[in-house]
Amino acid sequence: MGGLDAHWWWLLLAALLGIAEIVAPGIFLVWMAAAAVLTGLAAYALDLPLAYQIATFALLSVASVYSGRRIYDRNPVRSQDPLLNDRIARLIGQSAEAVTAIENGEGRVRVGDSVWPARGPNAPLGTRLVITGADCGILSVVPAEDQGRLTTGDRAPR
Numbered sequence: 001m002g003g004l005d006a007h008w009w010w011l012l013l014a015a016l017l018g019i020a021e022i023v024a025p026g027i028f029l030v031w032m033a034a035a036a037v038l039t040g041l042a043a044y045a046l047d048l049p050l051a052y053q054i055a056t057f058a059l060l061s062v063a064s065v066y067s068g069r070r071i072y073d074r075n076p077v078r079s080q081d082p083l084l085n086d087r088i089a090r091l092i093g094q095s096a097e098a099v100t101a102i103e104n105g106e107g108r109v110r111v112g113d114s115v116w117p118a119r120g121p122n123a124p125l126g127t128r129l130v131i132t133g134a135d136c137g138i139l140s141v142v143p144a145e146d147q148g149r150l151t152t153g154d155r156a157p158r
Helices: 006-023 029-046 050-074 087-091 144-149
Strands: 095-098 106-111 114-119 128-135 138-143
Touching (some): 006 029, 006 050, 029 050, 087 128, 128 144, 138 144
Parallel strands (some): 114 138
Antiparallel strands (some): 095 106, 095 128, 106 114, 128 138
């Protein structure tokens, strides 16, 4: 294969996977790169045939991705804005306006420049509401004057 020993190809693959992880981060390819490094070291030390090298890479890839996933699950990355990608959770506590009357517990509310389906006590069109939670993309709301009477147990699940 181009005059290079097999272990160099594995190390080259590891470098390419590492570069790909930097270009398109996803905390996935770095573990595949680690598997390629280990496969390259095994190919160098044990002089494995190509079929065994590929099998070794496959097994090490599964093991390293699984191990990496467990590491990140046990040590989550702290964020200054933990709700960054949770748009609905960011809405909790904000005020909204009923754009359709909330009748039989269902209606629509405007939050900023978007309109959301909502559930809550009956309220006429234009009522100021406060978002208390959300379930499956449907906001839970109460009239703004009732917000002070809410307790933690009254809030809908996120």
